Amino acid sequence: MKYLFLCLLIAAALILFIVMIKSHKFFRCLFSSSLQGIAAMFAVNILGMVTGFHIAVNWYTILFSLIFGTPGVIALTMADFIFSK
Numbered sequence: 001m002k003y004l005f006l007c008l009l010i011a012a013a014l015i016l017f018i019v020m021i022k023s024h025k026f027f028r029c030l031f032s033s034s035l036q037g038i039a040a041m042f043a044v045n046i047l048g049m050v051t052g053f054h055i056a057v058n059w060y061t062i063l064f065s066l067i068f069g070t071p072g073v074i075a076l077t078m079a080d081f082i083f084s085k
Contacts, residue, residue, distance in 0.1 A: 012068070013067055013068070016067070016068065020033075033068075033069035033070075034065075034066045034067075034069065036069045036070050037065035037066055037067075037068060037069040037070055037072055037073055038062070038065055038066065040065065040069075040070045040073040040074075041055055041057070041061065041062070041065045041073045041076070044073060044077055045057065053077075053080075053081070055073070055076050055077060055080055056080075061076055064076060
């Protein structure tokens, strides 16, 4: 199960990078996606002060939100919600 999740994660990252390269705006897409991911992660944590829900800030979650952007933060939030219960 762990390796299946890792393979799906790598495949999703490759698809994301291929789409960015084909748009001929790779660095602009990468920068804006990374910036949105970090902003979304910190927005979830700031709103977590009110709701009591937060995402742990470590190298893995920061890297995940940098690579996948806002959808990555949504995935982290869903995974934390599902596996914390």
